[in-house]
Amino acid sequence: MLRLEKRPAPSRAWTAATPVLAVVLTMIAGGIMFALLGKNPFEAIRIIFWDPLFHESFAAYSRPQLLVKAGPLILIAIGLALGFRAGVWNIGAEGQYIMGAIAGASFGLAFYPSESPLIFPGMIIAGALGGWAWSMIPAILKTRFRTNEILVSLLLVYVAEKFLASAATGFLRNPEGHGFPGSRNLSRIESMNNPELISGTGMHWGIVAAFIAVITAYVLLNKHVLGYQIKLAGQAPRAARFAGVNPNRLIVLCLGMSGALAGLAGLFEVSGPAGQISIDFNVGYGFTAIIVAFLGRLHPIGILLAGLLMALTYIGGELAQLMLQIPAPAIQAFQGMLLFFLLAVDVLSTYRIRFKKEGVA
């Protein structure tokens, strides 16, 4: 008979090995899914994981896309991971991402057609503030009224989406856009553009910000007392309270940081790759970032790698759609499966599996 025995401390080897194991299991299960869709599973997996990087004709286009897609995922996931570690569940990053983009774009467009070099930095600050402010709603409701932050932050995503619709068709609509919804194209306005910094790499300011976030989070978690408090509050809330950690302060800080980072991601997206505020410029990075955070073991370096891998599945998914006519949602299901497998094999790092004969005490 199989039984689980709790390890005194999580196994380090398994903690590092489980994400890899989960990816392999997902490839197998995903392959079965693709076979059920009537596609060659080996070809599909190759197109998703190999061709975007190494195919002779597609790689030139796909490789820069890797950073473009990984940037926002990493930026959002870093913020979420800090909260998840502390037991603060912000799952409304998608809403904070939208509000950051709207706030940043509104700031820039308010000064149109000024060409001041201060506009883009101002937009960055406005974007971070927009995401931060949106995340303060669940934070304040949680600290003041003990309202569940999971439900509030998630429900606010739907509110933000409606607000986005009203922005794109109303106060941010391009006055020269012949009545079509959508704002002016920010990426075509010199002072508001988030350009590709090194040609052919996909590198833009959002990816620079993501790298800075990874390093800052690493230092914060390993060297700073706040990082210690975050980890303590997540693992032993009672001990944390005795150690003088103020749980409310931690909730406000964690939600605030993740909101600001999600807002930044939104601003960089809307002024760069997406180009404009439109009804559906958001593609669900805020939700996928949850998978990235867990796949990266809530560890900054892990998140960096997980973000790149998840970006690869996005690009590979588009390629598979093009070459094998695999429907686009298959990739979303594939990403969801990855999180399932990760959570399933996680048991190996915290528990030991023992074989035990029935009846032996």
Added chain:
Amino acid sequence: MMGIDPITLIVALITVSTPVLLAAIGELVVEKTGVLNLGVEGMMITGAVMGFVVAVNTGSPTLGFLAGMASGMALSLIFGVLTQLLLSNQVATGLALTLFGLGLSALLGVGYPGSTPPVVSDPFPAAMAEIPVIGPILFGHSLVIYLSVLLVAAVWYVLGYTKMGLIIRAVGENHDAAHALGYKVIRIRLMAIMFGGACAGLGGAFLSIVRVQNWVDGMTAGAGWIALALVVFASWKPWRALLGAYLFGGVTALQLRLQAAGIDIPVEILAMSPYVITIVVLVIMSSDKSRTALNAPAALGKVFHATG
């Protein structure tokens, strides 16, 4: 407020509320056993697509409802195995279920938007539905709506007045004590999780087959999350979940009518009102310390690992 007939509004309210009510009553039982399943949205939308696909292909709404239930149950079983046998974090696993369900449903529903589902016949003769005022309100619905109210009554009775209810509550309050008394904590929780999945799946199938009569990607639009909020609003009491669902349905039906009537409020403000009102109600409920603290199952969300 011209053009809004109170009777049609009430009829619409009942139809709008039923998917959320079904999901909420299932989740209420799950949470009573001490398990928090945040995957309601994912199970609902999968129920919606499977129910719709089966109903369209077989021409039988009943088979559609059953397929919706079965698919919700199948998804909930993944959650059950992960959280109960592999001891994974319930919050993370529930989120995974929602993300997976949204992707899976979109995949299964490719090619179905715009199909016409079979018409669901009402259990009462048409003549009864023509009785003024009470006719359309009481007798003009599909069978699932009456079932949903019966289900609330059954859950209320079982939880409050039977031995099974007592065991369910014991497991949810203190799983270690329940285990020491010889109750199979994991088995009971797995069954509750599957009941919750079936309810959410049926709610989803009702949404696509009866209410919207179409399949649209992401059509649940947060209904699963609202169901989770309703359980808190109801302080884990079945009849209050019914009240909450009808309140929510009332707001949704009213704002849809107001949009159609072209009233002088921006459409987006009306469309966000159900979500905002849900948040406001959550705040009011959770700010009352005594009420929520007394009723929330004590072991909610905690991992159970029998050492003995």
